[in-house]
Amino acid sequence: MLSTLSKTFSRPKGWLGSIAGFIMATENKALNQWAIRHLELADGEHLLEIGYGPGYSIKHMLRHYDDLHIDGLDASSTMQEQAKTRIKKRLKDEQVRLYVGKIENSRLPAEQYDKVLSVNNYTIWDDPKTGLLNLYHTLKPGGKIVIVMQPREKGAGVSRTTEMGEEILHHLQFAGFGQFSIEYEEIRPTLAVCVTAKKPRSE
Numbered sequence: 652m653l654s655t656l657s658k659t660f661s662r663p664k665g666w667l668g669s670i671a672g673f674i675m676a677t678e679n680k681a682l683n684q685w686a687i688r689h690l691e692l693a694d695g696e697h698l699l700e701i702g703y704g705p706g707y708s709i710k711h712m713l714r715h716y717d718d719l720h721i722d723g724l725d726a727s728s729t730m731q732e733q734a735k736t737r738i739k740k741r742l743k744d745e746q747v748r749l750y751v752g753k754i755e756n757s758r759l760p761a762e763q764y765d766k767v768l769s770v771n772n773y774t775i776w777d778d779p780k781t782g783l784l785n786l787y788h789t790l791k792p793g794g795k796i797v798i799v800m801q802p803r804e805k806g807a808g809v810s811r812t813t814e815m816g817e818e819i820l821h822h823l824q825f826a827g828f829g830q831f832s833i834e835y836e837e838i839r840p841t842l843a844v845c846v847t848a849k850k851p852r853s854e
Contacts, residue, residue, distance in 0.1 A: 679771060681838050683708045686770045686799040689834075689845050694718035696765040699789065701754050701782075702726075702772025706734030713741055722764075723749045724757060726775075754782040759789035767796040773819060774800060783826035792852040796828065801843035809842050816844035823848045 687708060692698070695718050703709055703723035712719055725731060728751050741747045750757070755778045767786050776782045786796060798819050802811045816833050823831065828848035836843050 679704075680707065682799060682801055682843055683711065683770050685836055685838060685843070686768060686797055686845060687712060689797045689799075689847055690766050690768060690795065692716055692719065692766065696720070697763065698722070698766045698768065699724065699759075699764045699786075701767065701769040701786070702775075703734055703749065704730050704772075706730075706737035706749075708768065708770060709734065709741075709747060710738050713738065713747070719746070721747045723747070724752055724754060725749070726751070726753050753777060754785055757785065759785055761788055762791045763789050765791055765794050767794070769797070770799045771801060771803075773798050774815065779819075779822050780825055783822050783828075787826045787828065787850055790850045792850055794850045795847060796823070796849070797845065797847050798823075799843060799845045801838060801841060803840075807841050812842040812844050816846055819844075819846040827851070 690698070692712065692715075694716050696716075697720045698712070700708060700721065700723045703725050704727075706723075709721050709723060712721065723734065725734070731749050731751050734749055735742060738747055742749070754776060767790060773779060790796065800812070800815045800819070802808075802815060804811075812835065816835070820831055820833060823846065827850070829851050830849040832845075832847045834845045834847075836845070
């Protein structure tokens, strides 16, 4: 049963996935809001969220910025349906576009986005280094990436959060990013980490 629940939260589908989406939207509010603050958003920007889940972050950002354009990529079609329901008014004019797929093998346009966001999704990427290379390719020069993780597995704590932060930082360095920052925050139920970086303006 625990194995089934773990798989359900990592790639939600079916009726269990719908329940998982509701739980994620409720439990991750503070985590998502903390992550969004690090984006330093401005109206008119084009943003990509990897692992948009039930659409909470997208709805929250649109509530505060009228002229954002947001694309989302998530591995779960169940999450796509939940997110569509949550933000259906913004889908009609294509201010928001939601896709199903994995960041490692999705073909993204070059220098398309000002910002990239990923919350509690990074550790389920099949190939994080390839995923970050893909995101580097699609960010505009000077663009910013924000990756937030909060371990939820059994035995999760400060040491595991620290390991996650260091691993994300090393992978960002590998992909070519610079201007790194790591911040930690106690957000129930355990310590969370936010790693930010930027794509250099000239290479």
